[in-house]
Amino acid sequence: MREVAIIGAYETVHGNHKDRTLRDLVTEAGNGAIKDSGIDRKEIQAVYVGNYAGNEFNAQNTMGSYAANLLGLGDRPAIRTEGACASGGIAMRQGMLAVASGLYDTVLVLGVEKMNGLDPETTMEIVARGQDQDVEGGYCISGPSGFALNAIRHMHEFGTTKEMLATVAEKNYFHGSLNPFAHKQKEISFNNIMRARMVTTPFGFHDVSLVTDASAAVVITTKEKAKSIRKDYVVVKGSGIGGDYFNVALKKDSVSFPASVQAATEAFKMAGVERKDIDVLECHDCFTITEIINIEDLGFVEKGKGGQFTKDGHTRLGGKLPVNTSGGLKAKGHPVGATGVGQVVEMTFQLRDQSEKRQVANARTALTHVLGGPGAVSIVHILQRGE
Amino acid sequence: MREVAIIGAYETVHGNHKDRTLRDLVTEAGNGAIKDSGIDRKEIQAVYVGNYAGNEFNAQNTMGSYAANLLGLGDRPAIRTEGACASGGIAMRQGMLAVASGLYDTVLVLGVEKMNGLDPETTMEIVARGQDQDVEGGYCISGPSGFALNAIRHMHEFGTTKEMLATVAEKNYFHGSLNPFAHKQKEISFNNIMRARMVTTPFGFHDVSLVTDASAAVVITTKEKAKSIRKDYVVVKGSGIGGDYFNVALKKDSVSFPASVQAATEAFKMAGVERKDIDVLECHDCFTITEIINIEDLGFVEKGKGGQFTKDGHTRLGGKLPVNTSGGLKAKGHPVGATGVGQVVEMTFQLRDQSEKRQVANARTALTHVLGGPGAVSIVHILQRGE
Numbered sequence: 130m131r132e133v134a135i136i137g138a139y140e141t142v143h144g145n146h147k148d149r150t151l152r153d154l155v156t157e158a159g160n161g162a163i164k165d166s167g168i169d170r171k172e173i174q175a176v177y178v179g180n181y182a183g184n185e186f187n188a189q190n191t192m193g194s195y196a197a198n199l200l201g202l203g204d205r206p207a208i209r210t211e212g213a214c215a216s217g218g219i220a221m222r223q224g225m226l227a228v229a230s231g232l233y234d235t236v237l238v239l240g241v242e243k244m245n246g247l248d249p250e251t252t253m254e255i256v257a258r259g260q261d262q263d264v265e266g267g268y269c270i271s272g273p274s275g276f277a278l279n280a281i282r283h284m285h286e287f288g289t290t291k292e293m294l295a296t297v298a299e300k301n302y303f304h305g306s307l308n309p310f311a312h313k314q315k316e317i318s319f320n321n322i323m324r325a326r327m328v329t330t331p332f333g334f335h336d337v338s339l340v341t342d343a344s345a346a347v348v349i350t351t352k353e354k355a356k357s358i359r360k361d362y363v364v365v366k367g368s369g370i371g372g373d374y375f376n377v378a379l380k381k382d383s384v385s386f387p388a389s390v391q392a393a394t395e396a397f398k399m400a401g402v403e404r405k406d407i408d409v410l411e412c413h414d415c416f417t418i419t420e421i422i423n424i425e426d427l428g429f430v431e432k433g434k435g436g437q438f439t440k441d442g443h444t445r446l447g448g449k450l451p452v453n454t455s456g457g458l459k460a461k462g463h464p465v466g467a468t469g470v471g472q473v474v475e476m477t478f479q480l481r482d483q484s485e486k487r488q489v490a491n492a493r494t495a496l497t498h499v500l501g502g503p504g505a506v507s508i509v510h511i512l513q514r515g516e
Numbered sequence: 517m518r519e520v521a522i523i524g525a526y527e528t529v530h531g532n533h534k535d536r537t538l539r540d541l542v543t544e545a546g547n548g549a550i551k552d553s554g555i556d557r558k559e560i561q562a563v564y565v566g567n568y569a570g571n572e573f574n575a576q577n578t579m580g581s582y583a584a585n586l587l588g589l590g591d592r593p594a595i596r597t598e599g600a601c602a603s604g605g606i607a608m609r610q611g612m613l614a615v616a617s618g619l620y621d622t623v624l625v626l627g628v629e630k631m632n633g634l635d636p637e638t639t640m641e642i643v644a645r646g647q648d649q650d651v652e653g654g655y656c657i658s659g660p661s662g663f664a665l666n667a668i669r670h671m672h673e674f675g676t677t678k679e680m681l682a683t684v685a686e687k688n689y690f691h692g693s694l695n696p697f698a699h700k701q702k703e704i705s706f707n708n709i710m711r712a713r714m715v716t717t718p719f720g721f722h723d724v725s726l727v728t729d730a731s732a733a734v735v736i737t738t739k740e741k742a743k744s745i746r747k748d749y750v751v752v753k754g755s756g757i758g759g760d761y762f763n764v765a766l767k768k769d770s771v772s773f774p775a776s777v778q779a780a781t782e783a784f785k786m787a788g789v790e791r792k793d794i795d796v797l798e799c800h801d802c803f804t805i806t807e808i809i810n811i812e813d814l815g816f817v818e819k820g821k822g823g824q825f826t827k828d829g830h831t832r833l834g835g836k837l838p839v840n841t842s843g844g845l846k847a848k849g850h851p852v853g854a855t856g857v858g859q860v861v862e863m864t865f866q867l868r869d870q871s872e873k874r875q876v877a878n879a880r881t882a883l884t885h886v887l888g889g890p891g892a893v894s895i896v897h898i899l900q901r902g903e
Contacts, residue, residue: 211595
């Protein structure tokens with residue numbers, strides 16, 4: 130496997146875009162990433178697209194060919210990948226592996242989801258199809274109720290508190306307030322988070338991620354070629370994937386997501402860096418508890434200590450391990466198929482020193498992490514400034 | 517890239533399975549392929565699943581994790597690929613590349629679609645989402661009407677006739693009558709095909725492929741390992757992918773699918789074999805005209821001569837280039853996400869000399885071809901008996 134690097138990155142503003150179509154989002158992100166890379170689009174040899182359910186949200190399936198066509202790349206091979214909330218991360222991994230293995234020299238990876246526009250109940254049904262509908266759908270095991278089981282068990286075993294969950298939300302809203310690409314760019318006070326209406330015990334309204342429209346894209350090429358194009362290229366040092374049982378009932382453990390552990394183990398091994406080398410990371414905070422469990426599973430904090438670590442302010446901008454400087458799924462938003470690619474865009478901006486108010490000083494090495502379905506598939510990437 | 521081989525292959529009987537669930541199909545095909553391989557499922561390191569629209573047909577998305585879980589492989593990384601009617605071919609290619617590049621030693625590739633059960637109009641709407649809905653949906657460019665444009669132009673330019681189209685259907689029904697896995701296992705006379713009710717000019721009812729429920733799966737490993745497992749392993753000699761414009765309006769040509777040409781060129785180059793070496797092939801006869809165009813695009817017949825070549829009987833069992841011995845999409849059926857994997861299963865059976873009544877004598881080298889969307893993505897694989 131040869132080393133690969135990101136030479137172009139772009140994402141649309143995240144939001145509930147009543148006035149913007151699926152086409153608008155895809156063309157803005159794709160063209161933006163190509164323009165940012167400075168290369169001629171003719172050099173792009175293939176397109177990888179992460180999308181969860183365009184056929185249901187937008188009556189449009191086959192988003193690989195759809196996106197390639199819109200971007201003037203209609204005659205290039207294009208495929209779509211799907212793995213629930215990890216769909217964009219999978220596209221990033223497949224595109225990265227295609228260049229690393231020598232299949233192509235330069236590819237475009239794009240993620241997109243335009244989720245708003247249907248009635249909320251239908252939207253939630255579509256999202257719930259990322260879990261086992263025959264077996265667990267009937268028991269109302271959906272995203273919120275499934276992850277609530279993890280939260281309750283984590284609280285029981287380790288003394289994690291509702292206040293700790295609220296700290297995750299408060300911090301991510303704060304980060305979002307500094308990010309011009311975020312869906313919610315406004316701070317919410319700790320007290321307001323704590324007294325928000327309940328969704329499902331122990332989650333209140335602010336413990337839950339957003340239903341967001343957005344697209345994000347990156348251009349990936351060989352490290353060799355990247356060097357000749359720009360000084361601030363970003364090397365994809367490591368990539369990992371992990372899997373776990375699709376049925377919540379089959380899981381061995383409620384306080385850890387083994388898919389994340391496996392993905393991180395693979396990515397760190399490939400990258401040849403250590404946890405202490407990571408300066409900033411984006412992880413999958415679909416619910417506040419998930420961020421706490423993630424920083425444990427990814428190996429940054431001992432199991433059970435994620436809540437306290439968060440409460441102590443270490444994951445806040447300025448802390449020793451800033452997490453979700455974009456605002457995360459909580460404030461930047463969670464456009465399902467775009468999320469994994471948007472994380473890579475955010476970390477690319479950090480490593481290029483372009484994150485302005487939310488910049489982590491001297492960020493050199495970064496990590497991205499997504500988790501799809503009921504913790505069933507996870508993708509981790511480790512990125513590093515090219516020098 | 518190292519050489520890879522198929523050590524296990526299985527497909528369910530194709531049909532309108534009112535009494536069989538999505539779970540039934542996935543478990544039968546997946547377990548069948550693993551059993552056929554003779555290995556312990558613990559050796560399977562990752563799962564690649566082709567599926568077009570399970571979220572709409574079956575209220576079940578995220579079919580990678582879903583299938584892995586059902587097959588006792590829930591803790592393995594699993595991803596789903598989608599590219600309309602090429603979805604299964606893409607899964608095959610991603611799985612094959614994963615082993616070829618050294619990422620994994622052994623993987624399972626599975627395709628599935630359970631399409632029947634909804635009202636036919638809804639089913640056709642779901643299928644039409646594999647084309648550009650914003651731009652061409654409004655002009656009623658769907659599968660039948662889009663490919664009808666190709667048929668009419670091919671007739672105009674080359675004198676291809678409705679009789680030649682009927683010959684494709686008659687032959688594929690005949691092949692299907694010999695295949696115990698086919699959806700339609702009954703011959704239909706040439707005269708009945710010719711006088712069938714019209715769908716869209718020039719297609720009658722029998723020029724159109726079937727709406728089918730099925731699953732198919734293969735186990736892929738290194739050639740090295742395959743040798744130690746069974747004598748009749750099948751080497752995946754070549755794999756190719758091609759892309760073309762998603763909008764019918766943007767296409768340069770109506771009598772050829774450039775995606776197929778590109779995929780075949782890549783696959784033959786990688787395989788190091790020539791057209792004359794192919795003993796039998798499965799290609800994407802979503803409509804009768806498509807098979808005629810395919811055998812031209814794949815390089816077996818000069819452009820424009822596919823109809824006459826078919827009329828002369830060369831593509832029939834016993835002819836010099838038997839095409840779609842399974843019955844093809846016309847008679848074996850077209851369970852969208854399963855189709856590309858089912859083709860590989862059929863060719864594996866041929867190369868293992870297990871195709872009984874439809875066996876091509878001494879078949880040594882075979883080809884599979886799928887085409888997704890409005891000719892927007894194509895996958896070709898070249899398979900060879902391992903000795």
